[in-house]
Amino acid sequence: MWLVFFKELKELLRDRKTLFFMIALPILIFPLIIGGVVYFTDKAVKEAQSETLDYAIVGSQFAPDLAEKLNALSDLNLVVVPINDNHQQLIAADTVDFIIEIPANYSEHILQSGQATINVYLNDARINKVVARVEGIIKEQTNVLRQTAFESLHLNSDQGAALITPIVLNKIDTANQRESLGEKLGGMIPYMIFILCLQGAMFPAGDLGAGEKERGTLETLLISPIERYKLVLGKFFTVAAAGITTALITVASMALWGTLLSKGMAVEFVVTFMSSIGALDFVLIFLMLIPVVAIFASILLSLSIYAKSYKEAQSYMGTLVILVIIPIIFALLPNAELKGGWAWVPLTNVALAIKELVKGTMDYYQLFAIFGSTALIAGALIAFCIHWFNKEKVLFR
Known part of the structure; x- marks a missing residue:
C-alpha cells in the first residue's frame, strides 16, 4: 500500500497543474478575493460620489429656495427638459440621470398645506448616489419648515421632537463586533475552503483512475502481487494527501493574511474581523477538514475508476462541485444552527462549525457529533471505493 502511495505521490509532485491547485491557488485566493472586493468596491463608490450628474426639476416654481440650493451643488448639472415628456424615457435615453418632481402643495406653511411628496425619478440599478446627494438638501429644507411650524405652535425643540416621534425604539445589540461580522461573513469561508x-x-484523482486507463498502465498495476484493497488505499491516500495539503495551505493562508491585515493592510472592519480569529480556531478548522477531504477523495476516486476516460471523469467531477455547494447553502439557512440534527449532517455540520468558530460562539461539545458523523461517512465511502475497484466490469468499461 505504501509503495503505491509513494509511487503515486512522486508522480503527483511532477505535475505542475496539480501543484498550482494544491499550493498556489489557496495562497492567492484570499488576498485576491478580500483585497479585490475591497479595492474595486471602494473605487466604484468613490467614482459614483465624484461623478457630475445631470438632473431636471419639474415644479421648481413651487419651491424656488429648494431649486436654488440644488442648482448651487457643484456635482449636479441642471438640464432643461419639456415638462410633458415621459420621465422614464428621458432617464433611459441618458438625457438626464434623475428628475425631481415637486408637487403643487409644497409650501412653507406645512400646517396649512399638509405633507408634500417630492418624487425622484432615477435608475436605481446604477451606483450613482442620487438619493444621498439630494437627501441632504431635502433634510435641511425639512428642518426649516419643521422649525417654522413649531414656532407657530409655540413649541420648543424638545416638545417638537416629542410631537413628531412620541416613542423611540432604541435597539441595543448584545452581540460583539466579531459575532456580528462572523454572522455576515462566516458563511463565505466554508464555501471557499x-x-x-x-x-x-x-486533478490527482482523475489521473490515478481514468488517467491510468487511458495510458494503459492500470492492467500492469493489477497483475502485480499487491492486493486490490492496498492498491485502492495507496491511491486514496495520495488523493487525500493532495486535498489535505490544500486544506492546510488554505487555513494557513487565512491565518497569514489575517495577521497581515491586523497590522493595518486593509480597511478597519476586515482588520477587526480577521484578527479576532484565534490560533485554536484555525487548528480546529483544519482538523475538521481532514474527514471532509477523505469524503471528497473517496468519491472522486470512485468516479475516476468508473469513468472510461480522463475527460469523462472531469465531467463527473464538475457535477460534484455543484453538489458540494448544496450542504453549504443549508448552513446559510436562517434556522440552521450547530445543534440537534444539524450537528450530524455531513459537510453542513462542518460549514456551520466553521461559521461558529469565526463568530466565536462555538459549542465545543458538538465536535463529537461533527467528527463522528463525518468520519463514519468517509469510512463508508472508502469501503465503497474498494468494492468498486474489485469489480472487473467497472475497471474495464
Missing part, C-alpha cells in the same frame, strides 16, 4: 479542497483533490 470546500471548493479549494475539492479542486486540490480533483
Whole structure:
C-alpha cells in the first residue's frame, strides 16, 4: 500500500497543474478575493460620489429656495427638459440621470398645506448616489419648515421632537463586533475552503483512475502481487494527501493574511474581523477538514475508476462541485444552527462549525457529533471505493 502511495505521490509532485491547485491557488485566493472586493468596491463608490450628474426639476416654481440650493451643488448639472415628456424615457435615453418632481402643495406653511411628496425619478440599478446627494438638501429644507411650524405652535425643540416621534425604539445589540461580522461573513469561508479542497483533490484523482486507463498502465498495476484493497488505499491516500495539503495551505493562508491585515493592510472592519480569529480556531478548522477531504477523495476516486476516460471523469467531477455547494447553502439557512440534527449532517455540520468558530460562539461539545458523523461517512465511502475497484466490469468499461 505504501509503495503505491509513494509511487503515486512522486508522480503527483511532477505535475505542475496539480501543484498550482494544491499550493498556489489557496495562497492567492484570499488576498485576491478580500483585497479585490475591497479595492474595486471602494473605487466604484468613490467614482459614483465624484461623478457630475445631470438632473431636471419639474415644479421648481413651487419651491424656488429648494431649486436654488440644488442648482448651487457643484456635482449636479441642471438640464432643461419639456415638462410633458415621459420621465422614464428621458432617464433611459441618458438625457438626464434623475428628475425631481415637486408637487403643487409644497409650501412653507406645512400646517396649512399638509405633507408634500417630492418624487425622484432615477435608475436605481446604477451606483450613482442620487438619493444621498439630494437627501441632504431635502433634510435641511425639512428642518426649516419643521422649525417654522413649531414656532407657530409655540413649541420648543424638545416638545417638537416629542410631537413628531412620541416613542423611540432604541435597539441595543448584545452581540460583539466579531459575532456580528462572523454572522455576515462566516458563511463565505466554508464555501471557499470546500471548493479549494475539492479542486486540490480533483486533478490527482482523475489521473490515478481514468488517467491510468487511458495510458494503459492500470492492467500492469493489477497483475502485480499487491492486493486490490492496498492498491485502492495507496491511491486514496495520495488523493487525500493532495486535498489535505490544500486544506492546510488554505487555513494557513487565512491565518497569514489575517495577521497581515491586523497590522493595518486593509480597511478597519476586515482588520477587526480577521484578527479576532484565534490560533485554536484555525487548528480546529483544519482538523475538521481532514474527514471532509477523505469524503471528497473517496468519491472522486470512485468516479475516476468508473469513468472510461480522463475527460469523462472531469465531467463527473464538475457535477460534484455543484453538489458540494448544496450542504453549504443549508448552513446559510436562517434556522440552521450547530445543534440537534444539524450537528450530524455531513459537510453542513462542518460549514456551520466553521461559521461558529469565526463568530466565536462555538459549542465545543458538538465536535463529537461533527467528527463522528463525518468520519463514519468517509469510512463508508472508502469501503465503497474498494468494492468498486474489485469489480472487473467497472475497471474495464
